[in-house]
Amino acid sequence: MIIDTHAHLNAPQFDEDRQEVIERARASGIGRIINVGFNRETIPSSIALAEQYDFIYSTVGWHPTDAKDMTPEDLEWIESLCGHEKVVAIGEIGLDYYWDTSPKDVQDRVFRQQIQLARKVGLPIVIHNRDAHHDVVQTLREEKAAEVGGVMHCYSGSWETAKMCLDMNFYISFGGPVTFKNAKQPKEVLEKVPLDRLLIETDAPYLAPHPYRGKRNESSYVRLVAETAAEIKRISLEELCEITTANAIRLFGLA
Structure with a gap:
């Protein structure tokens, strides 16, 4: 069995064939899927998907690109959902300096508020980090994120940054880009990440792996x-799947 630790199967890209996509995932040996809710629209549909399928779980959080839209009431709403039996993490949260849709100071405030919430409710966090490596690490340190830990989703940074995240009780997750032929740095980082801190994901419908690059991604x-x-780690596919599944179960507290 394999666990896809980050997907968006509630996205509109799946509206025409969502059931078939989920069935293909199950047929491909995907045992569990962590589906991500990240704003006012996607949180309810992510939870609904988790309620519909016993092997799908949900996260709840506020994406940095939408930070300017989050109200105090939204934060209270997210907190109220943290007790849901299928909610396993807060995320995806973090900083995004690539898309200029929310001011950096607003992203920072919303990020910190959600780390504080995670510590309050005792849930791990799912980190979105785009072109903001230094500030993400600094904020995680300042807000004592190591108390809850979490996962660096679809990791794209350096080994030096990864080491700092590992020291703060975080797992490092890799998605489709690590399969690209020109993905030198992600491959080098994956090789160095300890097996007991390694996770895999799709980020479906985005970032499809080779040979589907540029097409719609899916959990299978x-x-x-x-x-x-497995090839980079020089272990069997079976062993890689067993280890990353155990890691995901441990991080997200899955039954």
Whole structure:
């Protein structure tokens, strides 16, 4: 079995064939899927999906690109959902300096508020980090994120940054980009990440792995990420799947 630790199967890209996509994932040996809710629209549909399928779980959080839209009431709403039996983490949260949709100071405030909430409710956090490596690490340190830990989703940074995240009780997760032929840095970082801190994901419908690059991603493709990771780690695919599954179960407290 494999766990896709980050997907957006509630996205509109799946409206025409969501059931078939989920069935393909199950047929491909995907045992569980962590689906991500990240704003006012996607949180309810992510939870609804988790309620519909016993092997799908949900996260709740506020994405940095939408930070300017989050109200105090939204934060209270997220907190009220943290007790839901299928909610396993707060996220995806973090900083995004690539898309200029929310001011950096607003992103910072919303990020810190959600780390504080995670510590309050005792849930791990799912980190979105785009072109903001230094500030993400600094904020995680300042807000004592190590108390709850979490996962660096679809990791794209350096090994030096990864080491700092590992020291703060975080797992490092890799998605489709690590399968790309020109993905030198992600492959080098994956090789160094300890096996007991490694996770795999799709980020479906985004970032499809080779040979589907540029097309719609889906959870069944996480096997391609697993195959690449096993090759880089010089272990069997079966062992890679067993280890990353155990890691995901431990991090998200899955039954």
